[in-house]
Amino acid sequence: MPSSPTRRTLLRSAAAASALTTAAALPSGPASASAAPGSTRGTELILLGTSGGPVPMHGRAGIASALVVDGRAYLVDCGPGTFGRYAQAWLTAAQLTAVFVTHLHSDHLSDLYALLWLRFGGFQPLENPVHVYGPGSAGTLPAVWPKGRSVRTVCPSEPAPGIEDLIDGHIAATAYDINVRMRSEGWPDIRTLVRAHDVRFPLPKGAGPRKLMAPPMEPFEVMRDDRVRVTAVLVEHPPVFPSFAFRFDTADGSVVFSGDTAPCGNVARLARGADILVHEVMDRDTLALGGLRPAQLRHMEISHTDATQVGALAERAGVGTLVLSHLVPGATNVVPDSTWHAKASKGYSGRVIVGNDLARLPVGSRR
Numbered sequence: 001m002p003s004s005p006t007r008r009t010l011l012r013s014a015a016a017a018s019a020l021t022t023a024a025a026l027p028s029g030p031a032s033a034s035a036a037p038g039s040t041r042g043t044e045l046i047l048l049g050t051s052g053g054p055v056p057m058h059g060r061a062g063i064a065s066a067l068v069v070d071g072r073a074y075l076v077d078c079g080p081g082t083f084g085r086y087a088q089a090w091l092t093a094a095q096l097t098a099v100f101v102t103h104l105h106s107d108h109l110s111d112l113y114a115l116l117w118l119r120f121g122g123f124q125p126l127e128n129p130v131h132v133y134g135p136g137s138a139g140t141l142p143a144v145w146p147k148g149r150s151v152r153t154v155c156p157s158e159p160a161p162g163i164e165d166l167i168d169g170h171i172a173a174t175a176y177d178i179n180v181r182m183r184s185e186g187w188p189d190i191r192t193l194v195r196a197h198d199v200r201f202p203l204p205k206g207a208g209p210r211k212l213m214a215p216p217m218e219p220f221e222v223m224r225d226d227r228v229r230v231t232a233v234l235v236e237h238p239p240v241f242p243s244f245a246f247r248f249d250t251a252d253g254s255v256v257f258s259g260d261t262a263p264c265g266n267v268a269r270l271a272r273g274a275d276i277l278v279h280e281v282m283d284r285d286t287l288a289l290g291g292l293r294p295a296q297l298r299h300m301e302i303s304h305t306d307a308t309q310v311g312a313l314a315e316r317a318g319v320g321t322l323v324l325s326h327l328v329p330g331a332t333n334v335v336p337d338s339t340w341h342a343k344a345s346k347g348y349s350g351r352v353i354v355g356n357d358l359a360r361l362p363v364g365s366r367r
Contacts, residue, residue, distance in 0.1 A: 051330025059332030102259030136198030252364030
C-alpha cells in the first residue's frame with residue numbers, strides 16, 4: 001500500500017494546484033501582461049470580468065474593470081465574480097480607491113458589497129476610505145413591460161433606492177458579523193472606510209425614468225483627485241434610469257466605459273479623442289438562434305449595442321482602441337473571439353480587442 005501523504009506533501013501539492021489554477025486563469029496575447037504587478041507608475045486597464053447578464057457564463061466572470069493609476073485602483077462595476085478576479089489580478093485591498101457603478105442592475109453590482117465587506121478589515125490607513133459613486137434613486141419605477149401585466153412592488157415605501165441607500169442597507173443587514181469582528185478581531189468600523197455618493201447631474205430637458213433615458217447632453221464631472229478626473233453622461237439603457245457612461249482622464253491618457261447602452265450619441269461625445277473605449281456588445285444573431293421571442297429581441301435592441309454597430313460609433317468618436325466587454329452571450333464556447341472581432345471591426349479603422357478576463361492593457365507610455 002502507498003504510504004499516507006505527509007502534512008508537508010499536502011501543503012506542497014495545494015500550493016502547486018493553486019499556482020496552476022491562477023496561471024490557467026490568466027490570459028495570453030498582446031492585451032495581456034505578467035500576472036504579478038509591475039511598476040506603480042503609469043496607467044493600466046485590467047478587465048476583471050467581461051461577460052454581461054446575471055447568468056453565469058463559461059469562461060468569463062461578470063462585468064468589472066479596474067483602471068490602475070500610479071498604483072491606485074479605480075473600479076467600474078462589480079458584477080458576479082469580481083471579488084475573486086480582483087485578487088487574481090494581484091490587486092490589494094489597500095489599492096482600492098474608488099468604485100463607479102454605471103447603473104443599478106444586478107449584474108453590475110452583485111459583488112460590490114462583497115468586495116467592500118470581506119476586504120475592509122485590511123484597509124489601511126483608516127483615513128483613506130473607499131468612495132463609491134453610482135446612480136441615486138430614480139424616484140419612480142418605469143412603466144410596466146409588457147403593458148398590462150400586473151407586477152407587485154418590493155419595498156413599496158422605497159421601491160427605487162440609490163447607491164447611498166443600497167450601501168447603508170447592506171451594512172445594516174450585516175451588522176452582526178461586523179460588530180462581532182470589531183470586538184473579536186479588532187476590525188475597524190466599516191462606516192469609516194466606505195463613502196457612498198449618489199451621482200448628481202444636470203437633468204437634461206425631458207429626461208426621466210418615464211421619459212427620455214439619454215437626451216443629448218455635455219459630460220459632467222463626477223469626481224477628481226490628484227491622479228484622475230472622472231466625467232459622465234447619461235446613456236440609453238431603458239427601462240433603467242439613470243444609467244451612466246464614465247470617462248477617466250489621467251496623465252497617461254483617457255479611458256471611457258460605456259456601461260450598458262444602445263448606440264448612443266452621448267457615448268460618442270464623451271469618448272471623443274479617447275485612447276481606449278470599453279464598450280458593451282451583444283451578438284443579436286446568436287440571441288435570435290437561442291430562441292428569444294421577437295419582443296425580447298426588440299428589448300435587447302433598444303437597450304444594448306449589437307457588435308456590428310459599435311465600430312461606427314468608435315470611429316465617430318475617434319478613439320484609438322476599441323475594447324469589447326460585457327459580451328452577450330459571454331460564454332467563450334458560444335461566440336468565438338474571431339466573430340466578435342470581425343463584427344466590431346466593421347466601419348472602424350482603429351485597433352479592436354475582444355475582452356477576456358484578466359487581460360491587461362497599458363494606457364499611454366508614461367512608465
